[in-house]
Amino acid sequence: MKFQIMRDSLLDGLNDVMKAVSSKTTIPILTGLKLEVTNKGLYITGSDSDITIQIFIPVEKNGEQIINISETGSIILQAKFFNEIVRKLPTNEVEIEVTNQFQTHIRSGKSEFNLIGLDASEYPLLPQVEEERQFFIPSDLLKAIIKETVFAVSTSESRPVLTGVNWQVKDGELHCVATDSHRLAKRKTALKDLPEEEYSVVIPGKSLNELNKILEETTSEVAIVMTQQQILFKTGDVLFYSRLLEGNYPDTSRLIPNEYKTTILVNGKSLLQAIDRASLLAREERNNVVRFTTIGDGFVEVSSNSPEIGNVEEQIQAETIEGEELKISFSAKYMMDALKAIDGQDVKILFSGAMRPFVLKSVHDDSILQLILPVRTY
Amino acid sequence: MKFQIMRDSLLDGLNDVMKAVSSKTTIPILTGLKLEVTNKGLYITGSDSDITIQIFIPVEKNGEQIINISETGSIILQAKFFNEIVRKLPTNEVEIEVTNQFQTHIRSGKSEFNLIGLDASEYPLLPQVEEERQFFIPSDLLKAIIKETVFAVSTSESRPVLTGVNWQVKDGELHCVATDSHRLAKRKTALKDLPEEEYSVVIPGKSLNELNKILEETTSEVAIVMTQQQILFKTGDVLFYSRLLEGNYPDTSRLIPNEYKTTILVNGKSLLQAIDRASLLAREERNNVVRFTTIGDGFVEVSSNSPEIGNVEEQIQAETIEGEELKISFSAKYMMDALKAIDGQDVKILFSGAMRPFVLKSVHDDSILQLILPVRTY
Structure with missing residues (x-):
């Protein structure tokens, strides 16, 4: 195997394929990457046995020659070292050559690395996947x-x-x-x-x-x-x-309620920030639980209280509040995760009482649903 | 104590003073910050007993009013919570008020935090330093x-x-x-x-x-x-x-040699990068030791060899090489640290033999000297 390749393209490919390589693998061969050069280009495969990624770098892309192949072939190289070496090579032109006994020479500028490779035939095959469906x-x-x-x-x-x-x-x-x-x-x-x-x-x-x-x-x-x-x-x-x-x-x-007692429409971003602030004092003593209470006049109050540290209260103007009054407690983290998933839009929150799961939806988009179980505190 | 302050100025000050606060302190009072408001402005003090930082925010700066003082006074607040709270307040206007029992109210927009403070008189005094000298x-x-x-x-x-x-x-x-x-x-x-x-x-x-x-x-x-x-x-x-x-x-x-046998002038940046590459294969088996050898024609070779992984060699064109031929080994990390301190300029390296400490200096600036002890490998 012998070829020259543009370092930038090789780096792009390595960035992707390295996401499958784990330093914690118990299968020694999977600390390596498989490189295979055919007449079409270079394939690099990495795996941690749960995830397998194969990238392909073609000989030519957008009219530009990326790889110059002298001899096809394949080799396994230690992923960590190969990746770090390519990252630090002095020039954008890299030559990779495998000689006898899987000795692999990586040359760039006046720098030459010799890595001890392994027989590519020892690398696991790609999973068999039929492409009909x-x-x-x-x-x-x-x-x-x-x-x-x-x-x-x-x-x-x-x-x-x-x-x-x-x-x-x-x-x-x-x-x-x-x-x-x-x-x-x-x-x-x-x-x-x-x-x-x-x-x-x-x-x-x-x-x-x-x-x-x-x-x-x-x-x-x-x-x-x-x-x-x-x-x-x-x-x-x-x-x-x-x-x-x-x-x-x-x-x-069946977890998702189909009847609601209180429906609140509120700006998702304002609510997210208020919950974030309330959670500051809820983390240590309160397991990150905050309270959410309707207080009349279209306002809700977000609060938390840690006897040793202090308390926080914040009022938020809702767009609309319909149905019963509400006092509920929930995990600030779960609420923030859900609001982030809905991504700053106006949010509809549908409650079925203080002890029942509640639902968050985007006002503009019915395809997303977030459900959170409340925490008993009263 | 009661005052209003611009949040940006308070944050700038906290950024500095928090560098003295350690979560690992064994002295409970030092998990707090001391805030003191006088007619001149706000002083904030933090300390881990090794480092003490006091910052001052004046009432007025560049003609802009930063603090509006209603009542002077002082308090100790939990550093971690106070810092996080100020960071997340909803508006740029903050009111801080201490009421009875060191209860501290932090108000901004529709958000109100109540923190349990401590008596400021319990905070250690600043070190006594006479300013004559x-x-x-x-x-x-x-x-x-x-x-x-x-x-x-x-x-x-x-x-x-x-x-x-x-x-x-x-x-x-x-x-x-x-x-x-x-x-x-x-x-x-x-x-x-x-x-x-x-x-x-x-x-x-x-x-x-x-x-x-x-x-x-x-x-x-x-x-x-x-x-x-x-x-x-x-x-x-x-x-x-x-x-x-x-x-x-x-x-x-007396550690610094006064006679030299080999003097090499080389571009610091090129040498730094070559050492960095050579160290890639020296870390695991070789304790990060690389070899440095004069090879004639004004070239030096940087190399390392890890039997299980592979080896690397790189030639660097020196500006000048004077004196005896040289083969020396040293820690790649120490060499890189020294070259970074000299900062990319042309570097003069003065050797007194393979077993003696060697010296790096900037060609343009005689005020910096770096000395490294070699490692015995031959």
Whole structure:
């Protein structure tokens, strides 16, 4: 294997593929990256066995030659060292050559690195994914869907299936749900050309967070292929595979109340900032619980009280308050997460009483629903 | 105590004074800030008992009214909470009022915080420093002096005096020296109006690092007062006190060789980058030691070798190489620290043989000297 490549392009590719590489892996070969040069270009694969990313750098892009291939071939190189070396090379022209015994020479300017590589045939194969049942989501919409749901997954391994986001394809819509059993985030999206069969998969939250870092804020389509054990996202020259979580995702539809006693319309940003301030004094002694009370004249009061430190009260003018008076307590963190997911728009909050879960929705967009369980304090 | 203050000015002051407050303090009162309002303005004091910072916010600055005082007085407030609260207040106008039992009300917009304060008379007094023996250094020069020396202090507490920088006033010059016994950084500065007596004090490295964060890159003068136990830096509306380290600082002058066998003139930036690359493969197995070898034709070679990972070699064109051929090994980190202190200029490196300490100087500026002990590898 011998080729020259533009350092910038190699770095871009490494930035993506390194997101799959973990220093904590227990499988030694996965501390390496697989480089494969064909006549078409360079493929680099990294994996932590949950996530596998393969990037492709073509020989030529937009009329510019990026790679000059002298000899095709493949090698495994230590990911950490290879990435750091490329990052610090002195010039934009890099030559990579594998000689006998997997000795790999990386040359740039007057600098030459020799790395001890491994036989590429020892690297695990890519997951097998049949591409029949694929559908498409614009990259920016996929990022929004991830952002609106993934924060609500459980961080505890006591029910592993709750550490993922449930994606269901049914009735021409994609339904995404995450819950840690104290709060729930739900987003539905109508999509064209969805597969006709119903699907339900659970994608690890960590995978979606890493995918989100790779996706660009553009309208270019991401192809998605779901199988029994794997989900594949294809975007540009990147293949992103994630293992799926096993086990049945709980039916969350019955958690959502269908009758409401108090409905409050309020500016999401003002409420977010008030909750943020109230939480300052709620963190140490109060487990980050704040109070939310209707006080008449269209005002609500957000407050918290820590006997040893002090208390805080803030009044917020609501757009409208309909229904019964309300005194409720909830986690400031959950409320702020939900308001951030709804993203500064006017928010409708639907309460069914101080002891019942309540629902947040955007006034302008019915596709997002956030549900939070209150905390008993009275 | 009751006053209104512009939030921006209060935040600027808190940014400085919070640098003295440590969450790890064992003295409970020092988790607080002392606020004192006089007819002149607001004084805020914070301390971790090693460093004490007092800032002053005047009633009026540049013709603009910053504070409106209704009643003078003083209070101690929990530093962490007060700082976070001010950071998140909804408007630029803040009212602070102390009522009975040290209850402190912080009001802004429709938000009101009530903090439980403490009696200000319980806060430690500022260190007593007589101002007779003060001298002046421009702020930007003081920052340069700190940057060129403080990195070389010892991080080990086995010889506490080496965790500080030795400042000596003698012969109309300020001599600053730091060493961890493996390398040494020295800077001398001619100053006008230095005290005539000789002084030698040892300032904790941590204090100088915090002071550096507060100092601005301007030519405004910083007044410095040294006493037996304390040093005081006065800049603008900030007083910065640091405890001094006890014990005699070792005489380092005999460490510096006065005869040299090899003298190399080289571009500091190119050498820094080459050492940085060579260190990539030296970190894990080689304790970050790189080799430096003259190879003829005005070239030096920087290299390192880790049997399990690989090796790296890089040739650098020197400006001049005079004297004997040389093969030497040293810590990449120490070399990079020294080159960064000399800051990208052409560097003169003076060697006295592979086993002897060597010296780095700037070609343009004789006031800085960096010394590094080599590592035996041959």
